Amino acid sequence: MAAIEREAYARLERCGLRPSPQRLLIMEYLIGHLTHPTVEDIHKKLCQKVPTLSRTTVYNTLRLFAENGAAQMLTIDEHRVCYDGIVEPHAHFYCKKCGKIFDILISDANLLRVSADLGGNKATEMQLYYRGVCAKCVESEQ
């Protein structure tokens, strides 16, 4: 537990973000829950701990994280944005049935970075994702 707190603090510092209590709280949640939570997920859970935490702050903070490379913003789910505490490039699988997002291992993620000719465009984020039906849902369909 203390490890997560330390990592959260270090991540904020490394990204040049002031470690306010709310930011630490949200970053700790993100690092401790690699389940690609939505803003609502995070707000609901953290409100149990800190009832005064506002939704606005969660929105602002997560956006801030994404803009500063402290988290990844995922726009796979057409209905809502969600966030990922892992900032290293990796792929995601989105199941249309259950709505869950899974991490997908890429044989060589760095390959993806260079395989595209971006011209003069300056990329700060990269996302690779698949959409379909996950293994569990495929099973339960029969």
Added chain:
Amino acid sequence: MAAIEREAYARLERCGLRPSPQRLLIMEYLIGHLTHPTVEDIHKKLCQKVPTLSRTTVYNTLRLFAENGAAQMLTIDEHRVCYDGIVEPHAHFYCKKCGKIFDILISDANLLRVSADLGGNKATEMQLYYRGVCAKCVESEQ
């Protein structure tokens, strides 16, 4: 022009979709405008031709297209979904400044398909995208 109409018709047929006037209209637009239009874009433009076309129909139709492989749904822009008439896998670049989406050539798009171990997950769509600032906007920043 007639070529696009024929292609639109063929695409609908190939995907098992009945070629209603509205569907043809929307598919023709999609094939004729590879600019990754939003629902609003399409609705606004096509309303000039067919004023009775409803936004609901545009929403429904585009979703239907995407679900049947007749178009690609792009969720790069966090604020709105847009669509692509090209169904072959390719990458996109989203400029945070001007909001435009550009096609990115991938040296071997099929490589991407097999480079990931999807386990038992059944993927129907794949998206690779980059976010950042496009060449033009980088220039105008200075």
Added chain:
DNA sequence: ATGGGTGCAAAGGATTTGCAACATT
């Protein structure tokens, strides 16, 4: 006291839904 951070309530806006009208086989 000054600037950044937070929270509340309200506004904004994209997307969906329910349902009636309509077309097509």
Added chain:
DNA sequence: AATGTTGCAAATCCTTTGCACCCAT
């Protein structure tokens, strides 16, 4: 007749905004 399609208006709900308060420097 039956089924699939369309259109309107209303509802939904995610996200942003404006503004006041507060804390830390």
